[in-house]
Amino acid sequence: MVDAYIALGANLGDPARQLDAAVDALALLPESRLIAVSDYYRSAPVGYADQPDFHNAVARVTTTLAAPALLDALLGIETGLGRHRSFRNAPRTLDLDLLLYGDATLHLPQLNVPHPRMHERAFVLLPLLEIAPDVVIPGFGPAKDGLAAVAGQAIARIPGSGRRP
Incomplete structure (x- = not known):
């Protein structure tokens, strides 16, 4: 079993419900177990200011799926929940990104991890x-070491949000 971390984001429709539906789908991934889900956060879009704020979260799963197979499953969840890719950084009903796959560093045509x-x-x-809190990003170091660099980015925890497995 490998620990994998997945970023969830949505800014179209009802973003909180989209994240809830994504969490439900992550709990049903084959050969995997949903371990934890963060609270939901509201953040400003990066790169395009003329779109709604995002709701974001991170989930942890353990899995025996290979990283490309896990990515394929995540893309299937996105499509199943109405994701359409119109242009880079477009508003979206759901975005699932594979952040970390154990301590692996992968550079594949369809996937870069971390x-x-x-x-x-x-x-x-x-x-x-x-x-x-103690997760390490391969090639970067402890994730907490990145906090100072992002301190100026607008983000707020949404009280009473999130889903626990």
């Missing part, structure tokens, strides 16, 4: 550290 910008995003680091 996620190449995860240490630059408060909407990833804060929920990740909530459920895994």
Whole structure:
């Protein structure tokens, strides 16, 4: 079994319900077990200011799926919950990103692990550290070491949110 961390994000429709549906789908992943889900956070979009704020979270699963198979399953969940890819960084009903896959470093055509910008995003680091305060990002170091660099990014925990397995 490998620990994998998955970022969840949505900013179209009812983002909290989209994240709830994604968590339900993660709990049904084959050869996997949902271990933890952070609270939900509200954050400003990165790169495009003319779209709604995102709701974000991070989930931890243990899995025997290979990283590409896990990514395929995540993309299937996105599609099943209405994701359409119109342009890079477009508003979306759901985005699932494989952040970490154990301590692996992978550079495949369809997948880079660890996620190449995860240490630059408060909407990833804060929920990740909530459920895994000592997690290490291969090639970067302890995730908590990235907090100072993202301190100016607008993000807020949504009280009473999130789902626990």
